[in-house]
Each structure stands twice: as structure tokens, then as C-alpha cells.
Amino acid sequence: MAFEEIELNMGPQHPSTHGVLRLKLRVDNEVVLGIEPVVGYLHRGMEKLWESQTYHQIVPLTDRLDYIASVSNNLAFVLAAEKLAGVEVPKRGQYIRVILTELQRLASHLAWVGFMANDIGAGTVLLYGFEARETILDFFEDYAGARLTVHALRLGGVPYDLTPENTAHIRAVLDGLPAVLKDIERLLTGNRIWKQRTVGVGFIKADDALEYGLTGPALRAAGVDWDIRKRHPYCSYEDFDFSVPLGRNSDLYDRYLVRLEEMRQSISIVRQALDRLPEGDFRAKVPRVFKVAPGEIFHSIEAPKGELGFYIRSNGTDKPERIKMKSPSFINLQSLELMCKGNLFADVVAILGSLDIVLGEIDK
Amino acid sequence: MSPFVAELLIPVFKILAIIVYPMVMVIVMIWLERRVVAWIQGRIGPNRVGWQGILQPFADAVKLFFKEDIIQVNADKFLFNLAPVLVMASTLLSFCFLPLGEPIRIGTYELKLWVAESPVGLLLILGLSSISVFGVIFGGWASNSKYPLMGALRSVIQILSYEIPVGLTVLSVAFVSRSMDLVEIVRRQESSHVWYGFLLPVSFVVFWISGIAETNRAPFDLPEAESELVAGFHTEYSGFKFAFFYVAEYAHMVMISSLLVVLFFGGWLPPFPNVKFLHFLHLLPGFIWYLIKIMFFLYCYVWIRGTFPRYRFDSLVKLVWKWLIPLSLVNLLVVALLGSVL
Numbered sequence: 294m295a296f297e298e299i300e301l302n303m304g305p306q307h308p309s310t311h312g313v314l315r316l317k318l319r320v321d322n323e324v325v326l327g328i329e330p331v332v333g334y335l336h337r338g339m340e341k342l343w344e345s346q347t348y349h350q351i352v353p354l355t356d357r358l359d360y361i362a363s364v365s366n367n368l369a370f371v372l373a374a375e376k377l378a379g380v381e382v383p384k385r386g387q388y389i390r391v392i393l394t395e396l397q398r399l400a401s402h403l404a405w406v407g408f409m410a411n412d413i414g415a416g417t418v419l420l421y422g423f424e425a426r427e428t429i430l431d432f433f434e435d436y437a438g439a440r441l442t443v444h445a446l447r448l449g450g451v452p453y454d455l456t457p458e459n460t461a462h463i464r465a466v467l468d469g470l471p472a473v474l475k476d477i478e479r480l481l482t483g484n485r486i487w488k489q490r491t492v493g494v495g496f497i498k499a500d501d502a503l504e505y506g507l508t509g510p511a512l513r514a515a516g517v518d519w520d521i522r523k524r525h526p527y528c529s530y531e532d533f534d535f536s537v538p539l540g541r542n543s544d545l546y547d548r549y550l551v552r553l554e555e556m557r558q559s560i561s562i563v564r565q566a567l568d569r570l571p572e573g574d575f576r577a578k579v580p581r582v583f584k585v586a587p588g589e590i591f592h593s594i595e596a597p598k599g600e601l602g603f604y605i606r607s608n609g610t611d612k613p614e615r616i617k618m619k620s621p622s623f624i625n626l627q628s629l630e631l632m633c634k635g636n637l638f639a640d641v642v643a644i645l646g647s648l649d650i651v652l653g654e655i656d657k
Numbered sequence: 658m659s660p661f662v663a664e665l666l667i668p669v670f671k672i673l674a675i676i677v678y679p680m681v682m683v684i685v686m687i688w689l690e691r692r693v694v695a696w697i698q699g700r701i702g703p704n705r706v707g708w709q710g711i712l713q714p715f716a717d718a719v720k721l722f723f724k725e726d727i728i729q730v731n732a733d734k735f736l737f738n739l740a741p742v743l744v745m746a747s748t749l750l751s752f753c754f755l756p757l758g759e760p761i762r763i764g765t766y767e768l769k770l771w772v773a774e775s776p777v778g779l780l781l782i783l784g785l786s787s788i789s790v791f792g793v794i795f796g797g798w799a800s801n802s803k804y805p806l807m808g809a810l811r812s813v814i815q816i817l818s819y820e821i822p823v824g825l826t827v828l829s830v831a832f833v834s835r836s837m838d839l840v841e842i843v844r845r846q847e848s849s850h851v852w853y854g855f856l857l858p859v860s861f862v863v864f865w866i867s868g869i870a871e872t873n874r875a876p877f878d879l880p881e882a883e884s885e886l887v888a889g890f891h892t893e894y895s896g897f898k899f900a901f902f903y904v905a906e907y908a909h910m911v912m913i914s915s916l917l918v919v920l921f922f923g924g925w926l927p928p929f930p931n932v933k934f935l936h937f938l939h940l941l942p943g944f945i946w947y948l949i950k951i952m953f954f955l956y957c958y959v960w961i962r963g964t965f966p967r968y969r970f971d972s973l974v975k976l977v978w979k980w981l982i983p984l985s986l987v988n989l990l991v992v993a994l995l996g997s998v999l
Contacts, residue, residue, distance in 0.1 A: 299803065301803055301804075323807075323970060323971075410966065413966040413967060414875065414876065414878070414965075414966045414967025415964075415965065415966035415967075416694075416698070416963075417694075417697055417698045417963050417964065419698075420698035420699055420700060421698070421699065424699055480964070481966070484965070484966065486876055486965055486966045486967070486968055486972075487966050489968070489969065489972045490966060490967075490968075490969055637969065637970065637971060638807075639879075639969050639970055640969070
């Protein structure tokens with residue numbers, strides 16, 4: 294039988310496209326020849342919407358972008374806006390922001406490990422990851438009153454101070470995490486089937502990765518030492534002692550190991566921040582009507598999924614004239630075709646999972 | 658006992674029983690799987706319908722019964738309808754040859770706990786399981802849709818590949834017991850004082866792995882790999898036809914576990930059936946021993962599903978052609994050589 298190329302539509306309704314993503318696949322039997330992601334099913338016109346909102350009103354809207362890591366979105370936006378307006382955030386506020394975003398990174402990575410494992414058929418890890426993530430979400434609920442779209446940051450700092458009860462809660466959460474990570478590692482890291490599915494799959498050259506704008510754990514798994522927390526520290530990240538885990542083989546297995554190690558580093562960062570939490574204000578005085586002098590700015594942070602940046606152009610009113618968002622999921626998705634070409638159809642799901650995309654951020 | 662009862666009523670009753678028995682096991686199995694997987698994953702699982710959710714499968718069946726039965730416009734109607742029937746019928750038929758327990762004496766009449774006794778029962782079971790492959794490929798082909806087609810192709814390659822090691826290991830059992838009759842194989846295990854699982858450990862392991870693969874269960878559940886192919890060959894099926902595939906899969910699991918028990922773990926025999934001071938083990942009827950043993954293997958199915966990721970298609974095929982088939986060939990050779998020497 295002669296093999297013929299067939300076109301296969303994956304999604305937008307498919308169990309493992311992580312939302313409403315549609316992939317146009319060209320396959321020859323089981324081998325992938327090409328992929329074209331079709332995005333936009335979740336488009337809500339966020340960037341346009343923001344032009345009619347005040348800066349204060351935009352912060353909770355950013356929660357809805359990458360809803361797995363909403364605090365990171367808040368941080369990227371408020372940092373850009375503060376930089377443009379020249380607001381100085383007190384040290385205590387910066388530390389609390391670090392604690393919150395690192396906890397969010399942990400929650401996001403735990404969800405990622407679960408989704409990734411579920412895509413490869415290990416459904417149990419999904420539940421383990423989510424159970425641990427739940428403890429972090431419980432803390433967010435305690436602190437800010439919400440679990441998923443937390444709105445935990447404000448312009449100028451954080452809305453609430455960390456009480457001793459809060460810090461005790463965080464420490465309890467952190468104490469529970471290493472056991473979960475160990476469980477996950479015991480189920481996956483040495484597992485022969487897991488290794489067969491991940492080692493050598495989804496390879497991308499470091500040069501190509503840079504060219505395609507790949508950022509985040511996937512780039513670091515390719516061996517490129519690029520972590521904005523280290524390179525351009527924001528929020529006093531220079532105060533903390535942590536290492537940036539790097540991979541060598543640029544495959545799914547390395548991306549998995551890098552993320553696991555990042556979680557351990559995040560636990561250590563939160564512990565350091567809690568130990569050295571400075572006294573003082575947690576929020577700078579920011580006027581209700583937050584007017585920003587005309588100008589433009591771009592600021593980016595290391596979000597769990599990669600480099601998350603906001604470009605803001607102000608016209609002197611309390612509303613921005615234009616905001617452009619550099620979302621890591623959208624840009625990381627571009628290298629999907631490069632990683633998948635020549636691999637098997639079954640790998641597409643795994644590779645897509647390894648990029649850690651969230652459709653709220655891709656479609657905006 | 659009057660000949661009327663012996664010749665007519667009892668066979669009819671047996672035929673009914675052999676349809677009811679797999680169904681009951683399937684219901685127990687569906688419940689057990691949900692609860693055990695939930696327990697492994699730190700969830701609770703269904704616990705509302707009946708005691709500990711034991712009636713949940715009935716609730717599911719009622720739901721499926723009332724669902725709309727969809728046949729898409731482009732489907733081949735005849736094959737589309739035939740496929741689930743074929744899968745279900747071939748699986749249920751194979752239970753006829755399965756000895757569920759030792760014969761019960763009622764006066765002069767001997768009630769046999771199997772429907773049909775055939776000198777080639779083992780071969781017939783393997784043949785029937787091959788027929789269910791037709792159901793799978795008809796289902797995938799007749800749906801006239803891409804995902805089911807790919808799922809069906811994968812299933813066919815998988816099931817056909819894994820039938821070879823199954824056949825070869827079964828052959829080694831037949832060689833040792835000098836019979837293809839399942840009842841006879843159990844009796845030989847009694848008279849030779851050893852269960853074949855201990856005599857032929859390689860055959861047992863190969864048969865077990867291949868059995869899991871043949872039933873399309875995790876970690877070999879590629880044909881219905883949810884994360885890639887949605888639901889594999891039965892993606893387009895709904896309502897009761899879907900239920901047929903679903904039930905047949907579980908019935909097949911019960912069948913493979915039963916075969917494992919009969920071929921390698923002495924069927925209805927209690928442990929050490931010939932040891933004098935352990936004779937009290939005979940107090941439990943053979944059927945109960947058989948149930949205990951198959952429940953163990955059914956539990957293993959669930960346990961494995963809760964633990965392992967899924968194989969990829971190419972490594973799955975590599976596993977069978979590079980490892981299991983050569984291994985079972987060598988095993989057969991060794992068994993044959995040793996058997997003729999000893």
C-alpha cells in the first residue's frame with residue numbers, strides 16, 4: 294500500500310490540546326510532516342480592551358491571560374507600569390512579591406508535570422501534582438481571597454501584609470512539597486516507559502531555539518543559560534541565592550528535569566525570602582488616579598512559562614494608549630513545528646505538553 | 658434426575674449463566690477499577706449509587722441506554738452496526754470453554770461448571786479472540802473518519818503482533834500438559850503436583866504481558882490513547898453500541914485473567930491440592946478459589962494502569978518483535994527439549 298499524506302485536524306475540541314488550540318497536521322501514516330497551529334478561538338481582545346481601562350483596572354484583567362500563573366502576569370504588568378511612572382516599591386513589598394510569584398511558579402510547574410504526565414498516559418501524576426498545587430492555592434485563598442485569578446498584586450506593592458499566620462501557612466506548604474516531588478520522581482524519572490517517551494524526543498538546536506524566540510524552561514533545557522531573574526534582576530532577585538538549572542540534550546526529558554529542579558530552587562527562594570523578610574511598608578503610596586507621564590516602556594519578567602513582557606505607551610492620562618504583550622506561550626508555540634517534524638504523531642501531544650502553553654495567553 | 662432436566666434444562670441454564678457471569682464480573686470490575694484507581698490517585702471515586710458506589714455501573718448503563726444512537730452520514734451502516742456485535746459475541750463465546758470450578762456431584766449426576774468441553778478449547782479461545790479484531794477494524798473503517806481509522810490500524814497491528822507470543826506460550830503449556838482442553842490442563846496440574854506458572858515462569862510472564870497488550874489496557878492502551886486519538890476506533894460510537902465495546906473490553910480482561918489462572922495457576926484448584934495437612938483448603942469450593950485468583954490478576958490490571966505511562970506505538974511493536982517473540986520461541990524450544998529428555 295502506498296503511503297499517502299493525509300491532513301489531520303487536531304482540536305479545537307481535543308482532550309490534549311490544553312484548551313481550544315487547533316493543530317493542522319500533515320501526517321504520513323504516523324510520521325508528522327508538518328504542523329500549523331491555528332489560534333484565536335479564545336481571543337477576547339485583551340490588548341484593545343486595556344486601552345479603555347485605567348492602570349488599576351488592568352491588573353485584575355491580566356489574571357485572565359495565563360490563568361495557571363496569574364500572579365506572574367500581575368507582576369509583569371505592574372513592574373512595567375511602575376517603571377514607566379517611576380514608582381519605587383518598598384523592600385518588604387518586593388520580597389512579598391517574590392514569595393507570591395515563586396509560589397505561583399511552583400503551582401504552575403506542578404500543574405505542568407501533571408498535564409505532561411497525563412499526556413503520556415500517567416494519569417496518577419496529574420492528581421499528585423494537583424493535590425500539591427491545591428495546598429498553594431489554599432494559601433492564595435487565605436491571603437487574597439481567590440484561588441485561580443488571584444489578583445494578588447497592586448500598583449506600588451501588594452494589597453495585604455504577610456501576617457505571622459500567613460508565613461506559618463507558607464512554611465507548612467513548603468514543607469509538604471519535597472515529598473510530593475519525590476513521589477513524582479519515583480513514578481517518572483527512572484521509569485523506562487517515561488524515558489522511552491521523552492529522551493531524544495522534541496529536540497531543538499540551541500541556535501534554532503534562540504532564533505525562534507523560545508524562552509523559559511524549554512530554552513534552558515537546550516543548554517542556554519538565560520533566566521531574566523539572573524540576567525536582569527527585578528524585585529530584588531539579586532538578594533537571593535539560587536541556581537538556574539540547565540539541560541544538555543534539549544529533549545522532553547531535560548525539560549522535565551529542568552522544571553523539577555526549578556521547583557526545588559523556588560522552594561529555596563521562598564524560604565530565603567521568608568527568613569529575611571524586611572520590616573517596613575509593603576506598599577508605596579500610589580494615587581487613585583494613576584496618571585503616567587507620556588512615554589513608552591518595555592519590561593519583562595521570568596514567568597513560569599518563559600519571558601513575559603509588557604510594552605506600554607502612555608499619553609499622560611490614567612489610561613494607557615497602547616499595550617502590547619509578549620506572551621511566552623504564543624512565542625514558544627512557534628517552534629512546535631520544528632520540534633515535531635519527523636517525529637511520530639503520538640509525540641506531538643507530548644511535545645505540545647512540554648512547551649507548557651496556556652491558551653488564555655496565546656489568544657489574549 | 659430425569660433426562661429432561663439433565664439434557665435440556667441444565668444446558669439452557671448454563672448458557673444463561675455463562676452470559677450472566679461475565680456481565681457480573683464486568684460490573685464488579687468497572688466498580689473496582691474506578692475505586693482502586695481513585696484510591697491510588699488520592700481521590701474518592703464513585704461512592705453515591707448503592708453501597709460504596711457498587712451500583713455505579715448500572716447508572717452508567719442506564720445513561721448510555723438513553724443516549725442518542727448516532728450513525729454518521731458517511732458511515733457504512735452495516736459494518737458499523739456489525740462491529741460491536743462481533744466484538745461482544747466473540748468475547749462472550751469464548752467463556753463457553755472456560756472451566757469455572759470442579760464438577761459438582763448431585764447423586765449420580767455430575768454437574769460440570771463449563772458449557773462446552775472441547776479437546777481444542779484453547780485453540781478455539783485464541784481463534785475467537787482473533788475474530789474480535791475484525792470487530793475493531795470494521796468499527797474503525799466503517800466510521801469513515803480519520804481518528805477511528807488510525808486507532809483501528811494501531812489496534813490491528815498491536816493485537817496481531819501480540820497474538821504470536823500468546824500462541825507460542827500457550828503452545829508450551831499444551832506441550833507440557835499434552836492437551837489443549839482447558840479442563841484437562843487443570844487436571845494435569847493437579848496430578849503433576851505443580852502449577853504451570855512455577856514450571857514455566859517465562860511462559861507465564863510473556864503470556865501476562867501479551868495478555869495486557871491484547872486487551873488494549875494500560876500501558877499498552879494505544880488504540881484508544883485518549884490523549885492522541887480521543888477514543889481510538891470507537892470514537893464515533895455512542896450510546897449502547899459504545900457500551901458494547903466498553904463491556905467487551907472488560908469481559909476480555911476477565912477472559913485473559915481466567916486463562917492465566919487456568920493455564921498457569923491451577924484453575925479451580927486450591928494451593929497444594931495434594932498435600933495432606935492442607936486438605937482443609939478444599940473446604941472452599943473450587944469456584945471460589947478460581948474467583949480469588951482471577952481477582953488478583955484483575956487487580957493487577959488496575960494497579961498497572963494507575964502506575965505506568967503509556968507506551969509509544971513504535972516501542973510497543975519493538976517490544977513484541979524484538980523481545981517477546983524471540984523469548985517465547987527460545988522458551989518453547991527449551992520446554993520441548995527438556996520435555997523430551999525428562
